[in-house]
Amino acid sequence: MGSNPAPDPLVSVVVTVRNEAPHIGQLLESLADQAGPLEVVLVDAESRDGSREIVEEFVAKHPGLVRLIERPCSRGAGRNTGVREARGEWVAFIDGDCFADSQWLKQLRASFSKTSVVAGRTLTVGKPRYGTLERVELYQQGFDVTYPSCNLAYPRALFDRLGGFDPRFVTAEDIDLNMRAVAAGATIVYTPDAIVYHHMRGNFVRFLYQAFWNGYGRKQLTEKHGNLWGRYRVRQLISGQRSVIAWARLTAAVAGYVTRVATGGDRRLGPGIAS
Secondary structure, three states: OOOOOOOOOOEEEEEEEOOOHHHHHHHHHHHHOOOOOEEEEEEEOOOOOOHHHHHHHHHHHOOOOEEEEEOOOOHHHHHHHHHHHOOOOEEEEOOOOEEEOOOHHHHHHOOOOOOEEEEEEEEEEOOHHHHOOOOOOEEEOOEEOOOOOOOEEEEHHHHHHHOOOOOOOOOOHHHHHHHHHHHOOOEEEEEEEEEEEEEOOOOHHHHHHHHHHHHHHHHHHHHHHOOOHHHEOHHHHHHOOOOHHHHHHHHHHHHHHHHHHHOOOOOOOOOOOOO
16 A cells, blocks of 8 residues: 655745735635645734734634734844744745735645745736836846745745844845845745735835835845845846836836935945844
């Protein structure tokens, strides 16, 4: 008789939330539809819009699925808190303004290995003219390290060995973690059938605000890891700006980058400094 297949590993889905009342219910319902075994560890960073109450109602209807932790924190620090409380062999990250396809965890699991980070495909819902804009890709040792942490899974052992997210980052803390993972010998496996849907910013001002802080985070990456411009596909980046909105986003990101330069940055962020 053949041996029984090994059971699927427990996956801890870690979510950080602050004022996501319009979306958090949809996210939690999408997680309840996932193939187990799983747990959801949700860190609420002092929401003031009723998000916590929505989560508490969901917890009452689905006992044992979600653990709610309330703590003021940045996104990276909140994820670290969630992982510390997690019990899973794997940790998967998704954001409060997202929701998962019903096959999300099943598809992520299909790519699990002890030496790999697994990145899914993130699709934008909302205003199409915003959602068509591409990520500004950054490569290290042949791997795209810009896959966002709204659709990313790490072996718990690797995450712990890397020290988790660097809480000093305003944005780009996921890129920093991916860079450190690759430098430590991990690979990044892209799994396009593991789909997460991300709600686009509600208006153009918020869209540019996010672009500004993304640029700020890219400068933080340079402060920590050294000059990265040789790893960007700059020509491809410039040629891809074919609309007014694309150029507006790029301009806002450059403004964020320059602002970080002008303010002198954080001298603690330097090459070789561990998180």
